[in-house]
Amino acid sequence: MLESIVHVCLAGLSTGMFIWLVASGLTLIFGVLGVLNFAHGSFYMLGAYFCYTLLGLMGDNFWLGLLLGPLCVCVVGFVVERYFLRYVYPLALPYQLLLTFAFVLLFDDLVKVVWGAGSIGSPTLPGLSGSIPILGRNFPVYSLFIIGVGPLVAIGMWALLEKTWWGRIIRAASSDREMASAIGVRVPALFTAVFIFGTWLGAMGGGLAVPYVGLLTPGMGESIIIDAFVVAVIGGLGSLKGAFLGALIIGLLSSFGTRFIPTFDMFLTFILMAAVLLWRPQGLFGEAA
Amino acid sequence: MKRFWTYVFIALILAGLVSIGLFAGRFVVYLSMRVLILSIFALGYNLLLGRTGLLSFGHAAFYAGGAYGLGLISIHVTTNPLLGIIVGVGLACIMALVIGFFCVRHTEIYFAMLTLAFGMMVFSLIWNLREVTGGDDGLVGIVRAPISLGFASIPITKTSHYYFFVLFCFILTVALIYLIRRSPFGLVLSGIRENDRRIEFAGLSVRNYRLAAFVISGTFAGLAGALGALLESNANPFSAHWSHSAEPILVSLIGGIQTFTGPVVGSVVFILLREIIERFTQNWMLWFGLILLIIIMGLRGGVVGGVAQLFRRKRSHVAKSGGNR
Amino acid sequence: MNAPLLEIKRLSKAFGRVIAASNIDLTIDPGVLTSIIGPNGAGKSTLINMLSGSLPVDSGRILFQGADITHLPIHHRVRMGLCRSFQVVNIFPDLTVFDNIQIPVLAVHKRARRLFRPVAREAGVREEVSQVLDRVGLAAEAQTVASALSHGDQRLLEVGIALAVRPRLLFLDEPTAGMNPVERVRVLENIRGLSEEGKTTFVIVEHDMDIVFSLSDRVVVLHHGVIIGDGTTEDIQKSARVREVYLGEEVMT
Incomplete structure (x- = not known):
């Protein structure tokens, strides 16, 4: 029983950290730009496909692929923000959401055109593939690796936002755009930069997913984006700390749910999301407005 | 004079719709029904989006409520479609009332996320409660038995017969939505869209009016769902998925969310374009993504809004146009 | 005079450490055109927001025509006859x-x-x-x-x-801000006329002292969430305390 619970916990942690990798970019973009980006799931998907292709081109060097793949997606992110999203900031919410939704449709089909509509099996990694025994049962090494990467990303983002000049500017712009532009911050350029950075995080998540999920499918962005929304909402829209903790909760909830009450596993996730929105719209870990 | 031409226009459209049922081939009739059902869905939905200014990602759940309500009655109780439709629409209405009660506490992004959460709850129940809903298979084998009214029985088994029933429901929906838009209630809804705080200070409860709009639109979604289930002879779990809620949004946006006819025009464009694009390529989503981009970036009035603007521009050469709505 | 239209009892509100209203007691009688004045940050807006229902109170009670409305939602208060206009166009x-x-x-x-x-x-x-x-x-x-x-x-x-x-009591938050002189005269005459008709009692928040002293029957001065002056226009003009508060803020006529 204990072994089983430990394993369910570990699986939950790795799932949670995965969602966190995607939700971090989503949350950052929402926090600064105020746009909830449906296309973030597409960046995740594009990240996975680019990494996969680069992996093939560069002779199985996963790390190089992981470095370059997301950078390619950043170019896409730049185009999306600079030439489209920028013009809808002043518009009503439906237009903003639907613009990003249009990109979801677009990228989903583009992936089908370029890589084919079927699933692609992904290669395994030397060194990080295989399993090691934990309490008498095998656990995938790569999942442990992901459990390690998640907090690293969190610490990195915390350091960036709290300790650097850039972070101060970003925080200033997210709390008061007009004030920031009054003290000489070029807000549009900053927004573009933040969007690209958020895109990079999403695409990194996708790249790291290549060996993890095993199969690449054109719809893979759509399932993760809803998980990321749930996490971002539970943590409080725009709060990175909240998103991290929210991802842990959702990861554990879903892995325990799948193990013990598979029928209501998805239901639980969404009821938690609704409950948070109703009783603590600022998020479980946010401070009251 | 203008009124006369409006009547002529309506008569022509009606004649066209009736002749589709009388003379067109099966496939055209089938496609027309899909257009009409999507129009019912979108007309109701746009009361919330265009009028009240609320973006819901949960209306697929009410559509599914209508479909599964009808399906369960049809399979377990009676095949009389009338009872099935009444139960389906009633179920959707009650679901909208309960879900709406919670959702109207928020607006904007929080409202959208709440409706998403509730909608996905419904989806997960339909997906997982296999014994009741058939899980991922859905409810299959819904038959189109004759509508028995006690004194008379209307056969709808044949596609062309069913078409007239759908057309009747469509006309009913158009008439009701038209009346609602012109009513005091409709005016209050546009007031809420424009400035909800001010509505409170007019002595009206914004929450109650939002809830009423939510329930009305959810009920029409249920009607669309029930009719759709009868058309396809099954209830599909993915009709409850959030991405299905995007359909009435897209359609309203294509047609023009600030117009009465927008959702209908949008439905025609949506279904036809999809049919045409799928003839030539596998990638209709790609093209729809592009169309959506164009509409959002440059043509926010949608098709109807764009055409109206063209006319207005022409007329404003003659006389300075006053703002009327 | 019949019963008071509005009665405020020991009303308090604080935002963190900033006290916006501190044990305010105030009674407004029907037909008396009252102005609320005070320097910036005196708590005038907070007071109106609490009375009209936009802000919850920390403590205290609000009675309108004898009924406790302290926790009623906005639209209920409006239906009872208590309404407001806004400083920014709304x-x-x-x-x-x-x-x-x-x-x-x-x-x-x-x-x-x-x-x-x-x-x-x-x-x-x-x-x-x-x-x-x-x-x-x-x-x-x-x-x-x-x-x-x-x-x-x-x-x-x-x-x-x-x-x-058709309010019985109407708060006007700087009703003439941003108006040209012609419009201003029209609004002020309107207010005076309606006030004399007696169906609506007006409470005005104003910065323009000309308006305040030409229009009001009664002036209430707020400072740091406390009422420091309350009386006829002459009383207020004479009050040493009020002059002290306003010194450097605005020249009193």
Whole structure:
């Protein structure tokens, strides 16, 4: 029983950290730009496909692929923000959401055109593939690796936002755009930069997913984006700390749910999301407005 | 004079719709029904989006409520479609009332996320409660038995017969939505869209009016769902998925969310374009993504809004146009 | 004089460490045109927000015509006859001027819930809308979209919407801000006329001392959430305490 619970916990942690990798970019973009980006799931998907292709081109060097793949997606992110999203900031919410939704449709089909509509099996990694025994049962090494990467990303983002000049500017712009532009911050350029950075995080998540999920499918962005929304909402829209903790909760909830009450596993996730929105719209870990 | 031409226009459209049922081939009739059902869905939905200014990602759940309500009655109780439709629409209405009660506490992004959460709850129940809903298979084998009214029985088994029933429901929906838009209630809804705080200070409860709009639109979604289930002879779990809620949004946006006819025009464009694009390529989503981009970036009035603007521009050469709505 | 229209008992509100209202006691009698003045940050807006229902109170009670309304939602207070206008323009920008006024009138006539009857058929409502438009001088602009009005006209419309709910007590938050002199005179005469009719009692928050002293029967001075002066215009002009507070802020006439 204990072994089983430990394993369910570990699986939950790795799932949670995965969602966190995607939700971090989503949350950052929402926090600064105020746009909830449906296309973030597409960046995740594009990240996975680019990494996969680069992996093939560069002779199985996963790390190089992981470095370059997301950078390619950043170019896409730049185009999306600079030439489209920028013009809808002043518009009503439906237009903003639907613009990003249009990109979801677009990228989903583009992936089908370029890589084919079927699933692609992904290669395994030397060194990080295989399993090691934990309490008498095998656990995938790569999942442990992901459990390690998640907090690293969190610490990195915390350091960036709290300790650097850039972070101060970003925080200033997210709390008061007009004030920031009054003290000489070029807000549009900053927004573009933040969007690209958020895109990079999403695409990194996708790249790291290549060996993890095993199969690449054109719809893979759509399932993760809803998980990321749930996490971002539970943590409080725009709060990175909240998103991290929210991802842990959702990861554990879903892995325990799948193990013990598979029928209501998805239901639980969404009821938690609704409950948070109703009783603590600022998020479980946010401070009251 | 203008009124006369409006009547002529309506008569022509009606004649066209009736002749589709009388003379067109099966496939055209089938496609027309899909257009009409999507129009019912979108007309109701746009009361919330265009009028009240609320973006819901949960209306697929009410559509599914209508479909599964009808399906369960049809399979377990009676095949009389009338009872099935009444139960389906009633179920959707009650679901909208309960879900709406919670959702109207928020607006904007929080409202959208709440409706998403509730909608996905419904989806997960339909997906997982296999014994009741058939899980991922859905409810299959819904038959189109004759509508028995006690004194008379209307056969709808044949596609062309069913078409007239759908057309009747469509006309009913158009008439009701038209009346609602012109009513005091409709005016209050546009007031809420424009400035909800001010509505409170007019002595009206914004929450109650939002809830009423939510329930009305959810009920029409249920009607669309029930009719759709009868058309396809099954209830599909993915009709409850959030991405299905995007359909009435897209359609309203294509047609023009600030117009009465927008959702209908949008439905025609949506279904036809999809049919045409799928003839030539596998990638209709790609093209729809592009169309959506164009509409959002440059043509926010949608098709109807764009055409109206063209006319207005022409007329404003003659006389300075006053703002009327 | 009959019973007081509004009674405020020991009303308090703090935002963190900033005290916006501290044990305020205030009574407003029907027909007495009252002005609330005070330097910036005195708590005037907070007070109006609490009375009209936009802000919850920390402690204290608000009685309107004898009924406790401390925790009632905004629309209930409005239906009882307590309304306000806003300092910034707060109208329905994309609706016509006529519809802007029509919404509150429909609410007063309890017609707003009608679902299937064309709004154009509500003859009684339309007539009253026209009366309100005449009163604020916007009859000629009835079919104009509100956002196309000049700023001054939008302010007039704002006051018109507030009047349309037939309030017994109406708070006007800087009703003449941003108006040209002609519009200003029109609004002030309106307020004076309506006040003398006696159906509506006005409470005005103003910065312009000319307006305050020419219009008011009574002036209440607020400073740091405390009432430091309350009386006729002469009383207030003479008060040493009030002069002290205002010294350097504004020259008293």
